[in-house]
Each structure stands twice: as C-alpha cells, then as structure tokens.
Amino acid sequence: MVLEGIIIKGYSGFYYVWANSLVWVCSLRGKYRVKTQTFLPGDRVRITTAEENKAVIEEVKTRKNELTRPPVANIDQVIIVMALSRPEPDFWLLDRLLVTALASSVQPVICFNKADLISESEHEIVSKVYSRMDIPYLVTSTKTKQGIDELKSLLADKISVFAGPSGVGKSSLLNILEPQLTLKTGEISEKLVRGKHTTRHVELLRLSEGGLLADTPGFSQAFLPKDMKREELSVYYPDFAELRGKCKFKTCLHRNEPKCAVREAVQSGDLDVARYERYLGMLIEVIEEESRF
Numbered sequence: 001m002v003l004e005g006i007i008i009k010g011y012s013g014f015y016y017v018w019a020n021s022l023v024w025v026c027s028l029r030g031k032y033r034v035k036t037q038t039f040l041p042g043d044r045v046r047i048t049t050a051e052e053n054k055a056v057i058e059e060v061k062t063r064k065n066e067l068t069r070p071p072v073a074n075i076d077q078v079i080i081v082m083a084l085s086r087p088e089p090d091f092w093l094l095d096r097l098l099v100t101a102l103a104s105s106v107q108p109v110i111c112f113n114k115a116d117l118i119s120e121s122e123h124e125i126v127s128k129v130y131s132r133m134d135i136p137y138l139v140t141s142t143k144t145k146q147g148i149d150e151l152k153s154l155l156a157d158k159i160s161v162f163a164g165p166s167g168v169g170k171s172s173l174l175n176i177l178e179p180q181l182t183l184k185t186g187e188i189s190e191k192l193v194r195g196k197h198t199t200r201h202v203e204l205l206r207l208s209e210g211g212l213l214a215d216t217p218g219f220s221q222a223f224l225p226k227d228m229k230r231e232e233l234s235v236y237y238p239d240f241a242e243l244r245g246k247c248k249f250k251t252c253l254h255r256n257e258p259k260c261a262v263r264e265a266v267q268s269g270d271l272d273v274a275r276y277e278r279y280l281g282m283l284i285e286v287i288e289e290e291s292r293f
Helices: 091-103 120-130 148-155 170-177 179-192 238-244 261-268 273-291
Strands: 002-011 014-019 022-028 044-049 054-060 066-068 071-073 077-083 107-113 137-139 159-163 204-206 212-214
Touching (some): 002 022, 002 204, 014 044, 022 044, 077 148, 091 107, 091 273, 107 120, 120 137, 137 148, 148 170, 238 261
Parallel strands (some): 022 054, 077 159, 107 137, 159 212
Antiparallel strands (some): 002 014, 002 044, 014 022, 044 054, 066 071
16 A cells, blocks of 8 residues: 655654555665665655555655754744743844744744743833734743633644743643653654764654644754845845835945935834844844855
8 A cells, every 4th residue: 555644753764644544654765775765754755555554665756845853844934932021032043943934944933932931011012023924923820821722723733843041931732732652752862872973863742733843853953045135135034024115225234325214114123133233243144154265
C-alpha cells in the first residue's frame, strides 16, 4: 500500500512517519543512500508499507521551507514567545526572529506571555508597537489561562515550533496546552542531549486538537540569512509596508536618504523609535556581511 505522510522524527537510521493515523517505522529506498538527500522532521514523503508498521520511503516531496535551529522542514508557523516581565522582553531578539521567520517563508506569531505580571497600561506600551502589524498577536498567561484557547486554535492542523529566550514560559505553555506530553518531552530531552554542544534530535509531537509541534523548546538565537541584500531587509518589516512605496527612491534603505517616508514616520511618532533603531543595527549587519563576499 502506498501512503503519503510526514516524518515526525529520525533516529538510528530509521524514520518515523505519521500516515493514515499510524506511525510507520521507515527505512530508505536504496537510491537515497547514495545521494546527499537529507531527511528532516516535517518532510512530506510517499511510503510503501510492508508487514506490521514497517515501510520504505519512496519519495520526498519538495520542501516549502526549512529551518536550521531547530532542524525541521515545512513549518507553517513560528510562535515567538516573549515574557512581558521576569524576564523583561528582549525586543532585539524578537525583531530578529520576525525577520528570520519571514525571510524563511514561515508565518510568525507574536506571543507575549506572563500577562498576569503587568498592568493593562504597561501592556499597551508593547501592544502599540507590535499589535499593529499584519502578524497574529497573542497575550497569554498560564496562571489565568488568558489567551490559551486562542493559542490552541492557532496550533490546530499546522506544523509549529516555539521560539524565544529561556525563562519566558515556553515549557509552561506546552504543559498547559498538552499536559499528556510533559513526561514524554522530558524523556526525549534527557535521552538525546549528550553534551552542551550536541545537536538535538527533533521530534514533531501530535497535538490533541490536530497539528504537530516540535518537541524542542525552540531557539533563542536568530541568524539573518547570509545571502540577504541590504535592500531586502525592510521587506521583512510589516510596519514599513505602506511607507516603502512613498519614499523618493525605490532602493531607499531608510537610513539617511532624503524624503524617506519611514524616517518621517519615526520622527512624527507613527513608528516606534527603538524598533527603527534596531532595524538600523540589523541593516549594518547585513551590509557588513555583503562586504565579506
């Protein structure tokens, strides 16, 4: 029987594929053993079943995207989790993760956690900057259950991964979303992490309301694509979208060019000054990377 499914993990030369409501332990067809083909969780594959739950991977479908941290393919969305307090939001990392996700053709979702630790007026300061973008925006609390149902709905029927620094509550969110996965996730981590610099094996866990979620707590660093051009960076700033076409020059970098609509919006208070300054910092990084080649 030929089925189509999704690789949920690879281990010791075998690949575990979710297809037809079952997990199939798959080996590779001979042609893949002599190629440089990589196989990642999230890869969509065609398999031929054998006895019991055994099968052979016949074909790997073309990927729509691929992440390296964690190594996973065909991600629908990255849930970028930041705490509103304890620790304070890392806006520099948040902006980098937004750029990285969008440049990788992955839908970002902004999730500010620990809403119970701050006042509504304090949250409005953050909301004014990030909720105005054309990006899903959530505010959650594992204490009060605020936003949990909305997060569950966003995860349903999608392949997702969490991202964000340590201490923001990613594990607590996972535990409240899927309590039955807590022990399993801990066991996987304990078995597979063999050293401080060892690469984690990633498994996609099936969610009770549909969808798959990477068992790793995500990534806390974001590396901009090395082939990004200086003119491309602002494309990954949704809050710049309506302004870019109003600049005098089509190749405007929004740095020191005359009649720049983005800079004018910053000066008038329509765009957040600190976010714009973080953009300039990333722009310098992109330009420096260009000069290396």
